[in-house]
Amino acid sequence: MKLGSKKLYITFVLIILVLMTACQAIGGIDLNKALLDNSTVTSGEGKQSISWELELDPSAELDAAQQEQLNRFKSGSIVLDHYKVQDQATASVKGAVTLAGKSIPFELYTDKEQLSLKVDGSRKLLTMPLGESGELGLGGLEQDKAFRDEVVTTLIRNLPNPKNTSFQLGHKAVIQGEEVELTRISTEIKGTDLHEVLFETAGNLLNDEANIQQLLEKMLISAEEEALSAEEAAEEAASMMQEFHSFMTEFKADLENDDQLVYKMLNNRNNLFKLQLGIDSSLRIREAKAELYYRIPKIPGEVNLPVRAVRMIMSSEMSQQNMPVTADVPSDAQPTMDLDSLDKPRTFIASLDTKSALYDVLKNDLNLMDRKSEFYITDTDLSRPSHTYNAFGQPYVKMNSAQIGARNLASQMDYTMVWDATRHKLTIKDNGRYIQLKLGSKTATANGKAIVLPYPPHVINNLIYIPVKPVTQALNTDLYLENNQEYGTVIQLSITE
Known part of the structure; x- marks a missing residue:
């Protein structure tokens, strides 16, 4: 298998995991519609977090310095205590990053003109101009709701139903101070089940190539930059579908061959993916929790990572979806520093408070002052x-x-x-x-x-x-x-x- 194929395989698997629970109506909740409705949210507020932990391989041959670095950074987290999305161009975030056991608070604000980042320990507000568009990566196809709905529907249509799915009606929860009643939907996919799910999904996508090619043509025609004519789009889409067909065919064949790397990567009983969604009566996803545990296989003849497994835990709460929300604007009284200064870490570190956690992490844990x-x-x-x-x-x-x-x-x-x-x-x-x-x-x-x-x-x-x-x-x-x-x-x- 080529290296590029390996990367595509991993990307494909992640997409499947995210969409896996949205395959059919469960417990009276149409997950397809819920997912589509949430793709149109343009304002709201809430909180999110992601944490990770690495299980180190005790048999790995590392020197003392390498072992120390791995021990320092084998776990960490990013916590957004409160985010506010005012519109597609304006948002604010307050949170903290934890690295090497040290918490680094930060505040971020962005609008059409500029992104501003205030990090605890920095005496200056870090800024970056956003140019003419100024939007948060949203535009072009993001403005075409019908197209987005069609893409999501196509993906969901080709996913098999997860086996281990359950629901709980009337679950009481407090989201951002608001008491709500949710339908809680939970699914669990083990490593051995994932192999079967991916094999079936690959077959479904191969059988749906005509619809996928039509979607590609629409995307190429409506692209904001370098849009193609209908004839050019059809020709380009056909070429892309040839590559898609080759990739999916190879992927499906590798899933059946226990000698292939993709089989060993995915068919592991220790691997686990859990997802829990809380959906309100308006079909809005108000809370989400996910856990991923992935055991990294050892490949004979290859240089293996000193990490045996990775665990990631994610959670989020959402409220005020599509309601008026005002982002928190930072004070403009403090001096600023362009984010381009981060290209020279020593210059940036020299500007920090030497007693701050940020200075300690960058200088002593990451050794960024060393040359x-x-x-x-x-x-x-x-x-x-x-x-x-x-x-x-x-x-x-x-x-x-x-x-x-x-x-x-x-x-x-x-x-x-x-x-x-x-x-x-x-x-x-x-x-x-x-x-x-x-x-x-x-x-x-x-x-x-x-x-x-x-x-x-x-x-x-x-x-x-x-x-x-x-x-x-x-x-x-x-x-x-x-x-x-x-x-x-x-x-x-x-x-x-």
Whole structure:
């Protein structure tokens, strides 16, 4: 089986699990209609949570650092204590993320113009402009209710009925302070049942290819960007259906073959999926709970994960669906920082309250302040007249000294570099330490002291090259050289903070 097929298989299985309970009317509740009605909700409020736990494989061969990292992050959660959806473009969320046993509260607000994120420990409000559309990924097909209904109906029609399904009438619940009476529907799918369900679903979808192709044509015609004509859409849909047919045929065949990976992944009696829905008299889903336990199979001849199983628990409560709801707008009095700053973790971490849980997790648990980089020496002398390679400042050896492009080194190690074009001087700084070099001179100044370089800074292909060892030593950077049979000499640099 190809790697791409494996990913598609997993996606297909997840979709089936989510939709499994909406196959028929149960206990007088038409789940098909309930699901369709809830797909049209454009406002509301509630709360949600998701937690995860990894069961580690005690036989996994890990070093002490790897084992410690896994133990820290083997469990966690995301809790949305209160979310408000005002419309398709405006919403607010208050909640917390728990990582490495530490809770990090946050508040989020988004409208048509901007997304704003306030995280406990950050002295600034993180913002990101949303451009012209500004909507929460909703638009185009999301505005076409008839099309959405048709898609959901097609999916539900091809799902077999779950075996272990029960219902409870007149269940009393308090949702967001409101006492409601719900019909509670529960289903449970074990690993051995899932294998049978997926096999039947694959067969049903193969028998419904004509309807699925029509849906694809409608989607291609009504797409907001690069919409196709009816003739083009028909041709493209036919091509997509050929791939769909091949995928589903292969998937169905693999389910019958106990030597195939997909069979081993799914036909495990330890796997379990539970889902519970609470539906009110207006066919609104007011509460939902789900639990997934997946045992990861060991594949002979493959590099197996150090994780034996994954457990996920999800829950949600919803109220005020399609009723007037006002999102909580954050105060605009505090300074802001663009979310693009997260591309440089050290800059962001340096702006945090050092006593906050966020700072502790990012710096001490995830070690994001630490820096590591590798450079491969691919030639012994790039300054030869015949050599036109090395447009990115990769290292080479000159007079037994490794030379590297200054900008490449500064970028990879997150140093600060200042070029004085008038005096031909280059200054590289980091954490209060510095080295100052002059083009063509073997004399440099490192943290106030004069040093002699093995070879002077020089220019190749319009790039300034500098000697690696004295520069990294001046900036308190650990350097290690490794001889790799495939890649030659590897320069390994690291800074631990």
